Amino acid sequence: MTTITVATRPTEAPAGHRLRFMFADMITVTWRNLLALTRIPEALFFTTLQPIMFVLLFRYVFGGAIPIPGGIPYVDYMMPGIFVQAVMFGAVGTSVGLAEDLQKGLIERFRALPMARSAVLAGRTTADAVRNVFVVLIMTGVAFAVGFRINTTVVDYVLGAALLVAFAYSMSWGFAAIGLAAPNSETAQVMAFPILIPLTFASTAFVPIQALPGWLQVFARHQPVSVVINGARSLMVGGYYHSTSSLWYALLWIAALLIVLVPLGVWRYRKTS
Amino acid sequence: MGANSSIAVDAHDLVKVFPRGHVRALDGVSLEVEAGTILGLLGPNGAGKTTAVRILSTIIGPDSGHATILGHDVVKEADTVRRIIGLAGQNAAVDDYLTGRENIRMVGRLSHMSWKSVGARADELLETFGLTDAGNRVLKTYSGGMRRRLDLAAALVAQPPILFLDEPTTGLDPQSRQDLWRVIEGLVAEGTTVLLTTQYLEEADRLARDIVVIDHGRVIAQGTPAQLKADLGTSVVSVTLADAGTAQRAAVLLAPLSAQPPLVEGATVDLTVDDGPKVAVEVLRSLDSAALSLAGLALREPSLDDVFLTLTGHKAEVANDGGTPA
Ligand SMILES: Nc1ncnc2c1ncn2[C@@H]1O[C@H](COP(=O)(O)OP(=O)(O)OP(=O)(O)O)[C@@H](O)[C@H]1O
Ligand SMILES: [Mg+2]
Numbered sequence: 083m084t085t086i087t088v089a090t091r092p093t094e095a096p097a098g099h100r101l102r103f104m105f106a107d108m109i110t111v112t113w114r115n116l117l118a119l120t121r122i123p124e125a126l127f128f129t130t131l132q133p134i135m136f137v138l139l140f141r142y143v144f145g146g147a148i149p150i151p152g153g154i155p156y157v158d159y160m161m162p163g164i165f166v167q168a169v170m171f172g173a174v175g176t177s178v179g180l181a182e183d184l185q186k187g188l189i190e191r192f193r194a195l196p197m198a199r200s201a202v203l204a205g206r207t208t209a210d211a212v213r214n215v216f217v218v219l220i221m222t223g224v225a226f227a228v229g230f231r232i233n234t235t236v237v238d239y240v241l242g243a244a245l246l247v248a249f250a251y252s253m254s255w256g257f258a259a260i261g262l263a264a265p266n267s268e269t270a271q272v273m274a275f276p277i278l279i280p281l282t283f284a285s286t287a288f289v290p291i292q293a294l295p296g297w298l299q300v301f302a303r304h305q306p307v308s309v310v311i312n313g314a315r316s317l318m319v320g321g322y323y324h325s326t327s328s329l330w331y332a333l334l335w336i337a338a339l340l341i342v343l344v345p346l347g348v349w350r351y352r353k354t355s
Numbered sequence: 356m357g358a359n360s361s362i363a364v365d366a367h368d369l370v371k372v373f374p375r376g377h378v379r380a381l382d383g384v385s386l387e388v389e390a391g392t393i394l395g396l397l398g399p400n401g402a403g404k405t406t407a408v409r410i411l412s413t414i415i416g417p418d419s420g421h422a423t424i425l426g427h428d429v430v431k432e433a434d435t436v437r438r439i440i441g442l443a444g445q446n447a448a449v450d451d452y453l454t455g456r457e458n459i460r461m462v463g464r465l466s467h468m469s470w471k472s473v474g475a476r477a478d479e480l481l482e483t484f485g486l487t488d489a490g491n492r493v494l495k496t497y498s499g500g501m502r503r504r505l506d507l508a509a510a511l512v513a514q515p516p517i518l519f520l521d522e523p524t525t526g527l528d529p530q531s532r533q534d535l536w537r538v539i540e541g542l543v544a545e546g547t548t549v550l551l552t553t554q555y556l557e558e559a560d561r562l563a564r565d566i567v568v569i570d571h572g573r574v575i576a577q578g579t580p581a582q583l584k585a586d587l588g589t590s591v592v593s594v595t596l597a598d599a600g601t602a603q604r605a606a607v608l609l610a611p612l613s614a615q616p617p618l619v620e621g622a623t624v625d626l627t628v629d630d631g632p633k634v635a636v637e638v639l640r641s642l643d644s645a646a647l648s649l650a651g652l653a654l655r656e657p658s659l660d661d662v663f664l665t666l667t668g669h670k671a672e673v674a675n676d677g678g679t680p681a
Contacts, residue, residue: 103467106464106467107464107465110461110464110465111465114450114453114457114461117452117453117457118450118452118453121452121453121493122452186448186449186450186451187444187446187447187448188448188449188450190409190414190444190448191442191444191448191462191509192465193413193414194412194413194414194437194440194442195437195462195465195466196434196437196438196465196466196467197465197466197467201465
């Protein structure tokens, strides 16, 4: 008797419900990932330590050696660059986390649940974005301690930081695809590096574009990390670096990355067995 | 009986090839589970049990063939199927960094239960599986058996009418195994349909109404436990000799006592027969008259090993010229 009544229960959910579940499932997965993060104190500690070290290293080791146009202190110039590097490392965490879920068999369980297909990736990338907000907050504190000052307004500064986090979020979807293709979590990290390193270092993150060799300048000028940093500098540094067009260019890159990388991640997820 | 509406899980001619390693994991498996009953899927390592469960629970698609759960196609209506099944896979799929309660809640939430009902259900399940005290500990601190039980608890959270359990009692101690059997029987009494894979004939015998035995991705036997045992003989006479050579000679000597060929492993010869005690006496008599000294004799129920060995002939059977120089 019970089975008969139950058998008639499942029906196709209306579109409105599906959207609501999509959102609810994403929140559940985000909640789970953030919770797991707080349960690994080591990870939390190093997530915090790494950006602090970056700030101190660039401020005191390389800081004096690099001449900057626009007559601003190097610390002001480099801060958005260090931020972008830190959030990019955070985005690589997406690939490691997903590879781990795959290894542990959790993805297998998720695939047999009625949850939205997108929730595993959306929840993971959102959790990593939240982690990146936390990283940016800490770095801001450290940056102020070593002499960084906001030359624009606090609102501009916050918008600049948000631009960086949004960029990392878009990259997360690409790293998600890598994590799902990797045989294990260690390899997932190694596989992300050939993308991460050229993008962050062949860029205007730490040196002005003029300091790069000519052939590299073309790439460095238009690749997304540089473009997003230029946008962030426009908001966080302003003055000589203010440029509305670079802001639009940055937003364009983020949109383009999302348009390409979200379907790529989802495709990869569907393909993973 | 036999009407289509009472078939809860219906698989037809499932084929699955894993290109990596060129494995034909399933080579045309068909099975039916009647609503409100337990089907035991038996088979040796690599037979294709887990592959079958993964297809039926929509995790992977078959290369050919089709399957329905309560009438819903596992490929075309995967979303609907996911709302009516519960799965406990072969390896506990749990999050090490969440507590037991949080793990159950996560699965409940992702099955679209409300926060409130999920909380009450988690307490209930922790209690059922004897994990109340460990409910607020992260899974990293759980033992293997505790993880297994938590995984099963999570599979039950949404009270699915169809349950897939892939070797649910592997790694459980005897007490936990008994407890789980009782839980499963309770669920079935309330109308749940269960497909479980197992390595233990005892388990299938105790729980399952029907048994399907697969090997190399093919069904090699099916029926009720009683039917299978009747085909096989009801008891095993296990004779241990002084050494392997003697065992080979004894096997040749004892072969006429059983309809099935004797199985030799090391110094032990197993005979599957219908009337154990009677054959045991004859065994003693034959060995005595051949002056072969006996190290041990046991009479037992056929084990899954015996089923496999008889049905698949995987392990070496004694040949007629099996005698080795003494
Ligand atoms: N993802 C995969 N890629 C390649 N081969 C696979 C994959 N999954 C299973 N196989 C192969 O398919 C066959 C059946 O595997 P399956 O896991 O279904 O067996 P099983 O009956 O569950 O075995 P066990 O009792 O050991 O759990 C095996 O030969 C296995 O090596
Ligand atoms: Mg298996």
